[in-house]
Amino acid sequence: MILEVIPYLEQANTWPQSGYHIMAQYDDEKVVVYQSYRASIGNFAVTNQYFGGDFSFTRMTWIKPNFLWMMYRNGWGTKEGQEVVLAVHLKIEAFERYLRLAVYSSYQEEIYGNREQWAEAVKSSNIRLQWDPDHDPYGTKLERRAIQIGIRNEEIRKFSNEDILLIEDVSEFVAEQRVLVNLKRLDELRTPREIPFKPSEKVVRKRLKLN
Numbered sequence: 001m002i003l004e005v006i007p008y009l010e011q012a013n014t015w016p017q018s019g020y021h022i023m024a025q026y027d028d029e030k031v032v033v034y035q036s037y038r039a040s041i042g043n044f045a046v047t048n049q050y051f052g053g054d055f056s057f058t059r060m061t062w063i064k065p066n067f068l069w070m071m072y073r074n075g076w077g078t079k080e081g082q083e084v085v086l087a088v089h090l091k092i093e094a095f096e097r098y099l100r101l102a103v104y105s106s107y108q109e110e111i112y113g114n115r116e117q118w119a120e121a122v123k124s125s126n127i128r129l130q131w132d133p134d135h136d137p138y139g140t141k142l143e144r145r146a147i148q149i150g151i152r153n154e155e156i157r158k159f160s161n162e163d164i165l166l167i168e169d170v171s172e173f174v175a176e177q178r179v180l181v182n183l184k185r186l187d188e189l190r191t192p193r194e195i196p197f198k199p200s201e202k203v204v205r206k207r208l209k210l211n
Contacts, residue, residue, distance in 0.1 A: 003032065003087045003168055008137065008189040015194075018143035019211035020131055022197040024065035030165050031095040031197065033063040033149075034070035035086050036077065042084025046169045051160035060128065060152040061159070063088065065095075067192045069146040072135040076178035077171055087168040087192075094163035098149050099199050099208065102129035105150070111207060126155040129208070137181045137189060147208075 004025060015023065025032040037045070037055075044053035055061075064070045074082040103125040104111065104118070112118035122128070128150035133141040151159050180189045199205050 001168060001170060001173060002089070002166065003170060003173075004193045005173070005190045006193045008186060008191045011191070011193065012136075016144055016196065016211065020145045020147075020209045021211060022065055022147050022199075022208075023134070023144075023194045024197040025067075025192045025194050026065075026092065026095075026197055029092055030089045031065060031092050032192065033065045033088050033090055033095070034067060035061070035063060035088060036070065036074040036079075036082035037084050037086065038081045039084055042086055042169065042171075045086060045167050046084075049167055050164060055160065057156055057160070060150045061156055062148050062150045063090075063098075063159075064146070064148045065194075065197065066134060066146040067194065068137060069132070069134055069148070071137070071174070072139050076181065077174040078178070083171065084169060085171045085174045087170045088164060089166040089168070090159075090163050091165055094158070096199055096201075096204075098127050098151065098155075099129070099204050100201065101125060101127040101155070102149060102208075103127065105130040126153040127151060131209075137186060137191075 040054045045051050074085065077083055077085045103121045105128050107115055107118045112121060129147060131145040131147055134144040134146040135141055177189055198210065199208070
């Protein structure tokens with residue numbers, strides 16, 4: 001597994017406890033995001049290193065750079081249709097593009113001025129974003145906010161192939177860690193190394209309310 005993992009407790013105490021933060025594993029070339037699919041989609045993606053087959057290009061697809069938030073949403077890989085957990089290594093310039101183009105899923109008066117302008121922005125944009133409460137390994141809601149990004153139309157075609165450096169199946173790793181969570185052995189739990197990601201453009205950082 002290429003994904004870098006370290007003891008959960010080693011990093012949890014260093015993470016920001018509140019505010020808006022894009023927690024992610026990244027370097028100068030890539031940002032890792034997570035998705036969960038049924039086997040026909042997930043296995044195709046891993047085998048071919050792009051999304052195709054049963055993958056829908058007409059529905060919005062959501063990516064999450066925060067591993068534990070993904071685990072909250074997919075029940076540590078146990079929810080139906082989300083059994084194959086993927087770590088998608090995206091080109092960093094693609095991830096930056098998503099953030100630059102993203103329009104909030106909910107109305108933000110300080111950004112869009114009025115609801116009509118926001119509705120028009122939502123209609124014309126191919127990238128959505130929303131902030132949700134982050135969660136700990138047990139699914140407990142935290143004060144810190146976690147981001148998810150929705151992709152559609154021509155952007156989904158770029159995402160499915162052009163924007164990807166590597167697709168890893170991390171389902172086995174997730175299953176191993178799920179056992180530790182169920183046994184409440186957080187001292188043994190390992191999670192992907194993550195730190196706050198800061199977009200390169202100041203205007204984007206401000207619009208995303210990043211602390």
